[in-house]
Amino acid sequence: MNRLFDKLIVLTCCLVGALRLPVDAALVASLCLSIALSAYVETLRDGARQHGSEVASLAFVATSVFVPALVPFAPLALYDAARGFDRESPSPLLGRAALFMVALAAHLCSGNLSAETIMLSAVFAFAATLLSVRTTQVEGEHARNATVRDDLQERTLLLEAKNRDLLERQDYEVQVATLAERARIAREIHDNVGHQLTRAKLQTDALAIVHEADPAAAADFQSVGRAVDEALSLVRTSVHDLHDDSFNLGLQAHKAADAIMRGSSVRVAVEVSCEHVPANVGICLLAVIREAMSNALRHGCAKRIEVRCLEHPALWQLSVLDDGGATDDMAASAAVTGASAGDRHGTPADPAAFSGQFHTSGGMGLVSMRERVEALGGSFSAGPRRDSAGWRVFASIPKERAGAA
Incomplete structure (x- = not known):
């Protein structure tokens, strides 16, 4: 928008400089050509705009050497040429300015233009160049300020997130x-x-x-x-x-996840949406979570573990998923007693779900996990995931039977 206002000002100055010329077809054509070239430059993309403005301004100024009617509108072309001004390499702009001065001198010597018109064109060209350079600097400052603002906003959001995490x-x-x-x-x-x-x-x-x-x-x-x-x-x-x-399943599950992640590269995501879990049910589910994470880390070489414990109106449901591979020992031990347990809707489990004996050093194994869950009237299954690589441990405990137990 700043460029459009600047060009309107420069175009007004050009019209003032052309007042002393006779209004003929050449003057009208020069006006239309200058406006068309200036508008064409604005339609280019940022990457091609500088190159397009340099080519258009060079062609316009070079033609003005031979066409006197183009001289009063040359400041508009020089404005576009100065938009890519660089202090370290000012030669392109200086070359066009020198070519424009040659055109002015040629028309002054030949008498095609009056001295007043030539003087006004030179002054307006210089003013247009300065205006373009100033606008370029302002746009650069705005771009840098926007970058700094975005960086500060990003840091602020990051600090706010860290503060929330700390709280x-x-x-x-x-x-x-x-x-x-x-x-x-x-x-x-x-x-x-x-x-x-x-x-x-x-x-x-x-x-x-x-x-x-x-x-x-x-x-x-x-x-x-x-x-x-x-x-x-x-x-x-x-x-x-x-x-x-004193028993809070969510806190204990996060604590167990922190212990697993400490000193290893595995990442654990925990989601516990249970309220008022009885201590016996919570202790059972926590034991299953710990053993399932330990097995996934030590035997499945998992990189990511997802723990999800949900409370439904009639039951508590636990699933532990990992992206590790099932070793031969895991598959063999899981197939000892065959599949048992159902899914979350109470339907029979899929054939890929196994429950069986799998003892680890210091752990209780799949059989012990299954026995803990079934002691509370629940169902347990463990086996390879069907949707992707990895292992799946699933347990559900009905509220009614757990309360009786």
Whole structure:
């Protein structure tokens, strides 16, 4: 848009310079030619615009040596020639300016143009050149400012993302520490207070038996025993509540994923969309997640693992996918007992899904994972993925049967 305004100004100056020339076909043709060449330059792409402007301006200025009617409109051509001005190599622009001065001198000597017209053309040409160079510099500054702005905006977005990650990590660490403290308190109550109350209960029961001959004393000991038994029941309830509250499947799954990624090149993506998972179900699913990730890393040489645990109205569903290859030991061990378990809709599993024995050093193996899941009334399957290379571990636990278990 700045170029268009500049060219309108230069064209106005050219018309002022042409006022003293007779209006004839040559003058009108020169006006139309200058406008056409200037408009043609603007239609070119950025890469070809500089070359096109150099060629058009050179042809126009060279022709003006022989056609006097072109001289008043030469500033418009010189404006386009100066748009690619470079201080390190100014020779193209200086060459066109020298050629234009030759044209002015030739027409002055031949008397084709008046001295006033030649002077105005020279002044307007110089002004057009300066205006073009200034606009080029302004456009360059705008381009650099836009680049800097985009870079700063990108850095700002990156910093905001890192700040969000840090805050989420901070919340995660705080929650993990809180749950760990709850678990520690539960252990302390169970190991200390619970044992002491159990000891007091046994002593009161023994003293009640010893003093059976004295009904009043025996009744007192029995009363104390009932009070201790009540306190022991309350302690057990509190311990179980603290233990259940201290288990968060999402946090524990992310913690297990961090442990797997630490010191290895494997990347683990964890998605846990479960709320209020019972402790026994959560511990079972966490054990399956840990063993499946360990197998994928050590035996499948996986580079990426996807863990997804979802809660449906009637069941919890876990799937662990990796992009590693199934070794011969994995395939053989998975085929020991054959396929078992169904898919997420309760239909029979596909023939490629296996469940069987696969023991790893320090791990519980496929059989142990299957037994854990089936102990809660669920189904388990493991085998090669059908859609792509890799291994798939799938488990589902019904809520009703898990609650009864």
